[in-house]
Amino acid sequence: MLFYIVWSSWDHLGFTLVMFVVFSPVIFFAEIVDWLLGAKRK
Secondary structure: OHHHHHHHHOOHHHHHHHHHHHHHHHHHHHHHHHHHHHHHHO
């Protein structure tokens, strides 16, 4: 219920920005791991 209140009260753009900030380190880390594995294969 709390999630619904936050979703309805916030602007969707702001919510998307928050989600991007939260998940960007995970995506960044995954990209680094993928690059390292690719470099090792060569």
